Amino acid sequence: MSEPPVAFETYDVMIVGGGPNGLAMALALGGKAAQPKAKVLVVDTRDPRGFAAAGNDTRGSALTVATQNVFRALGCWDDLQPHVAEMRDIIVTDGTGRHEDRPALLSFAADAVRPSAAVITENCHINAALMAAVDRAPEIVVRGGVTVTDILTDKGQAQLRFADGTVARAPLLVGADGRNSFVRQHLGIAVDGHADGQTALTFSIAHDLPHGNRAEEHFSPQGVFALLPLPGNRSSIVWGTTPDHAEQLMAMDKDAFEAALTERVGRHLGTLRLDGKRQAYPLKRQVAQTIVGPRTALIGDAAHIIHPLAGLGLNLGFKDVATLADCVSEALRRGEDHGSVQVLDRYATWRRFDIVTTIAAMEGMSALFVNDWPVLAFLRRTGLRLVDKMPSLKSSLMTEAAGMTGTLPRLMRGM
Numbered sequence: 471m472s473e474p475p476v477a478f479e480t481y482d483v484m485i486v487g488g489g490p491n492g493l494a495m496a497l498a499l500g501g502k503a504a505q506p507k508a509k510v511l512v513v514d515t516r517d518p519r520g521f522a523a524a525g526n527d528t529r530g531s532a533l534t535v536a537t538q539n540v541f542r543a544l545g546c547w548d549d550l551q552p553h554v555a556e557m558r559d560i561i562v563t564d565g566t567g568r569h570e571d572r573p574a575l576l577s578f579a580a581d582a583v584r585p586s587a588a589v590i591t592e593n594c595h596i597n598a599a600l601m602a603a604v605d606r607a608p609e610i611v612v613r614g615g616v617t618v619t620d621i622l623t624d625k626g627q628a629q630l631r632f633a634d635g636t637v638a639r640a641p642l643l644v645g646a647d648g649r650n651s652f653v654r655q656h657l658g659i660a661v662d663g664h665a666d667g668q669t670a671l672t673f674s675i676a677h678d679l680p681h682g683n684r685a686e687e688h689f690s691p692q693g694v695f696a697l698l699p700l701p702g703n704r705s706s707i708v709w710g711t712t713p714d715h716a717e718q719l720m721a722m723d724k725d726a727f728e729a730a731l732t733e734r735v736g737r738h739l740g741t742l743r744l745d746g747k748r749q750a751y752p753l754k755r756q757v758a759q760t761i762v763g764p765r766t767a768l769i770g771d772a773a774h775i776i777h778p779l780a781g782l783g784l785n786l787g788f789k790d791v792a793t794l795a796d797c798v799s800e801a802l803r804r805g806e807d808h809g810s811v812q813v814l815d816r817y818a819t820w821r822r823f824d825i826v827t828t829i830a831a832m833e834g835m836s837a838l839f840v841n842d843w844p845v846l847a848f849l850r851r852t853g854l855r856l857v858d859k860m861p862s863l864k865s866s867l868m869t870e871a872a873g874m875t876g877t878l879p880r881l882m883r884g885m
């Protein structure tokens with residue numbers, strides 16, 4: 471008896487990975503902002519809809535002005551806005567010792583001239599807002615709980631084979647499947663990078679006293695401790711520390727954990743209460759040696775992972791999304807092959823400089839801040855105090871932090 475014919479589904483673009491970057495990519499090409507609209511398939515091993523609804527990601531993210539523009543253009547801002555808090559001030563300290571004994575070495579207060587560079591929200595709200603917009607976009611198909619078993623790229627098409635025997639094909643495949651990207655590995659693209667030897671705990675807290683929309687970054691040799699303001703008397707925490715200490719903190723019951731947290735934070739926010747789950751992320755830095763392959767582009771953590779100390783990871787991914795959307799949409803408008811070498815090369819060339827400079831800046835900051843070499847400790851204290859006294863330098867740093875520099879793709883320009 472002959473094998474039954476394989477059912478082919480045909481799309482304009484297929485995306486592996488329905489995390490924030492994969493969903494944003496789907497919306498940029500097949501949602502409200504797309505000109506013209508592409509037929510998009512998103513596949514994920516977990517169910518992105520269920521994952522978003524369960525609030526499973528405890529990370530908070532700082533969204534730059536450029537990234538906020540992308541959310542507006544994708545039609546997600548109205549859903550997200552009630553859950554964001556403006557970051558009107560940032561203080562940086564040499565975070566050793568008690569909170570009361572740590573002077574702010576550097577502070578960036580927003581004012582009428584320098585509006586705030588970013589807002590903070592919890593990733594669960596980002597995922598939910600993106601998923602709600604995807605559900606309003608008839609051109610986007612999301613298939614959760616799916617295993618990709620093979621990827622073929624030939625004859626002007628990329629093909630995905632799934633564990634249930636079905637096959638989908640499209641002229642362009644996007645790998646948005648996170649740090650251990652199957653797509654990247656399948657293409658044989660190597661990565662440069664290393665583990666940090668640190669783990670970051672992420673969680674939200676409620677506190678008695680207001681945070682005044684001030685973010686705090688406390689740097690110490692063990693890692694970064696960041697308090698990021700959320701709406702109301704709540705904050706999102708990134709607690710970078712050694713893997714052993716992280717394991718101890720994760721094993722503590724709620725009371726013991728809250729006591730350890732109060733010891734680390736101090737009493738300036740009043741009583742602190744853990745609000746939800748804790749998650750632990752082993753930190754690593756990683757960059758793919760190329761972000762394109764035959765009929766394929768990599769975006770987000772599949773392409774690069776940076777240290778979370780400046781809260782830029784998701785923002786870097788959204789730049790990939792907006793840039794690839796420009797390159798692909800232009801080809802679609804002209805009726806050209808949108809998965810061709812020319813389109814993919816344009817994407818890779820446009821992104822290369824920004825990715826390399828952001829990674830270099832993060833490496834430098836991490837070497838300067840998360841280091842117990844006494845000379846560096848002295849340099850960072852004096853250096854930060856000097857920067858604090860230079861308003862024009864602080865102003866340019868804030869413009870950089872808002873993500874509004876360089877040649878911005880359409881979705882980031884706020885039009």
Ligand SMILES: Cc1cc2nc3c(=O)[nH]c(=O)nc-3n(C[C@H](O)[C@H](O)[C@H](O)COP(=O)(O)OP(=O)(O)OC[C@H]3O[C@@H](n4cnc5c(N)ncnc54)[C@H](O)[C@@H]3O)c2cc1C
Nearest residue numbers: 487489490491515532647648652770771781782783784785
């Ligand atoms: C502690 C910490 C704090 C951070 N803080 C910030 C911050 O303040 N600001 C900021 O901008 N960024 C921050 N980041 C970075 C940011 O969270 C990530 O860059 C972002 O979540 C990456 O999104 P992504 O969609 O690329 O990948 P992911 O969120 O990892 O999504 C990948 C998706 O692919 C799916 N998948 C995986 N493998 C497969 C497969 N084989 N087949 C199908 N699907 C698959 C997964 O199920 C998942 O849904 C932080 C990161 C960490 C670790």
